[in-house]
Amino acid sequence: xxxxxxxxxxxxxxxxxxxxLRVLLRSFPKLRPEAIWKRGASDAFGRKRKSAGxxxxxxxxxxxxxxxxxxxxxxxxxxxxxxxxxxxxVTFVLDVGVTPGERYRYRxxxxxxxxxxxxxxxxxxxxxxxxxxxxxxxxxxxxxVRRR
Numbered sequence: 001x002x003x004x005x006x007x008x009x010x011x012x013x014x015x016x017x018x019x020x021l022r023v024l025l026r027s028f029p030k031l032r033p034e035a036i037w038k039r040g041a042s043d044a045f046g047r048k049r050k051s052a053g054x055x056x057x058x059x060x061x062x063x064x065x066x067x068x069x070x071x072x073x074x075x076x077x078x079x080x081x082x083x084x085x086x087x088x089x090v091t092f093v094l095d096v097g098v099t100p101g102e103r104y105r106y107r108x109x110x111x112x113x114x115x116x117x118x119x120x121x122x123x124x125x126x127x128x129x130x131x132x133x134x135x136x137x138x139x140x141x142x143x144x145v146r147r148r
Contacts, residue, residue, distance in 0.1 A: 007062040008109065009097040010071045012078065012124075015053030020088025028081055031056070058094075064109050071096075072115065075124075082122050092124045099131055 014021070017039065025031065033054035041049050056078075059070035075082075075094070082092055100107045109128060119126055 007060065007099055008064055008067045008107070009060040009099075010058040010067060011095045011097070012056045012058055012075070013053060013093045013095055014056070014085055014090050015051040015093075016085075016088065016090040017051045018089045020085070020090050021052045021054070024081070024085050024088050024090055025054070027084055031081065064107070068109075068115075075118075079122065082124060086123055092122075093127050094119060094124055095127045095129060097129050097131065 011034075014024070025033075025036075034057050035055040037043070037049055037053055039049055039052040043049055058074045059067050061067040061070075071094070085092060096109060098107050098109055107130075111126065116126070
């Protein structure tokens with residue numbers, strides 16, 4: 001999905017002030033977070049981070065029905081990670097980024113009650129963020145590949 005396209009990006013964010021993050025990541029060696037940060041390190045705005053954590057990409061796309069289904073499947077597979085993380089005092093947030101796009105004034109995202117109940121049962125918070133496409137950084141255009 002191009003940076004200026006309308007759509008959804010879903011990320012599971014884990015964070016903790018305890019030393020449990022290292023233990024959690026060692027417990028799941030096949031897990032490949034997109035970003036890992038340390039407590040005390042500076043964030044993109046120069047603020048000191050109060051916790052250590054990581055971001056785990058779940059799904060993205062332009063159609064919420066498709067993206068939502070992919071997120072549900074991925075979260076079901078991550079239940080052991082979340083359960084072990086909660087034992088280690090790691091908090092989890094499902095961050096759903098919504099970009100309306102230039103042609104739309106809004107994008108609709110629905111969370112059925114059963115999805116919200118599952119998140120609550122596992123102690124996963126829900127965060128929905130929105131950003132107009134004009135604020136997003138434009139990705140450089142790829143050069144076309146010439147075939148001989």
